[in-house]
Amino acid sequence: MPQQLTLQFDGARPERAHLQSEAGEHAAVDWPKLLHSLRWHLGLSQGAFSARYRLPAEEVAAIEAGIAAPCPVVAAYLTIIARAPALVARVCARS
Numbered sequence: 691m692p693q694q695l696t697l698q699f700d701g702a703r704p705e706r707a708h709l710q711s712e713a714g715e716h717a718a719v720d721w722p723k724l725l726h727s728l729r730w731h732l733g734l735s736q737g738a739f740s741a742r743y744r745l746p747a748e749e750v751a752a753i754e755a756g757i758a759a760p761c762p763v764v765a766a767y768l769t770i771i772a773r774a775p776a777l778v779a780r781v782c783a784r785s
Contacts, residue, residue: 722756
């Protein structure tokens with residue numbers, strides 16, 4: 691049975707988020723729920739999230755609506771954003 695990743699936030703500090711799962715290499719991710727939860731805790735609309743993290747707005751909307759799953763590269767990037775959203779935002783703002 692695939693494991694479920696959940697997004698955990700450190701109290702009132704959404705910049706300190708992390709993904710939590712049981713031990714194992716393969717984990718099923720509910721990308722629509724994870725992405726919506728991440729945006730909600732960061733207080734960002736889909737457009738603002740897309741702009742901050744330099745993702746196509748259409749792709750963010752499709753993932754969140756469950757129409758499309760992220761490719762492995764975008765999945766890895768979303769995982770990094772979930773773990774360190776403030777750091778990724780700072781890096782994106784510099785380039």
